Amino acid sequence: MKDSLKINPQMRIKFFSSNEKGSVAIEFVLIMIVLAILFAFMADLVFVRSTLGKLDNASYSLVNVLRERNRLTIDSETNSTDAGASETNVQDTGASKTTLADERKITNKELVTFKKLASQILYGKGHDHNDVMIVLEQLTFTGATSSTLTTLGDTSKCKPSTTLDRRANLSPRSEANGERKIPLYQVTVCMETGSGLFRALVADDSAKSNGMLRSTSLAVSR
Structure with missing residues (x-):
């Protein structure tokens, strides 16, 4: 055979x-x-979706803190003033509140603080935040069409999906002054996730930045 x-x-x-x-x-x-x-594939899908959920929660929480920071600071200053202040002084404080809210810019000190907050939201206290990156953006308006964009953070590695100046049309007009547009804030949080067989496939382009997962949230100033 x-x-x-x-x-x-x-x-x-x-x-x-x-x-x-x-x-x-x-x-x-x-x-x-x-x-x-x-x-x-399922393990990478669950990991990516879970991580994106945490990033969305972090960016949304931080952008709300960022837009409220002027009010929080000014309210603390108001509470520390003399309880017997006259009604005129109280009205002046309210006027200065509006001015500070319009003029105060985000700072590098705030960037460091927000980066630590992002790390704590994602990992908890006591974690080294070197693998977490954050970008803060502020768009203020000086007229009907003139605007100024302030950006802080490592934009070379953690790029926002869409820069804030491209979303200027989302700014509403003030109820008190119809010609004044309300400032906008945007926070982008990026995180290193390591390598995976299918992570590049299960995450769309808007959720990726230079090999990292990211989330971007926008808010209107108060």
Whole structure:
């Protein structure tokens, strides 16, 4: 039989096609490979979605703190004044509140503070925040069309999905002064996630920046 197989190639093909020895083992290996790929894909999908949820929560929380920081600072200064202040002084404080809210710019000190807050939201207290990056943006308006964009953070690695100046049309007009547009704030949080087989596939372009996952949130100043 072996000699005939060596001589006749057609008989050799027929012999191997009809021989079922070891077919179960081969099928088992193929199924395990498919299952391993499926499990790896599901694990990356769960990881990416979970991480993006944390980033969304962090960026949304921080942008709300950022837009309220003027009010929080001014309110603390107001509470520390003399309780017997006259009504005129109280009205002056309210006027200065509006002025400070319009003119105060974000600072590098605030950038460091917000980076620490982002790290604590994502990982909890006591975590080194070197793998967390943050970009703060502020868009103020001096007229109906003139605007000034202030950006702080490492934009070379953590780029916002859309810069804030491109979203200037989202700024509403003030109810007190119809010609005055309300300042806008935007926070982008990026985080290193390591490598994964399918992480580049399960995350869309708006959630990626230079190999990191990111989330961007926008808010209107108060």
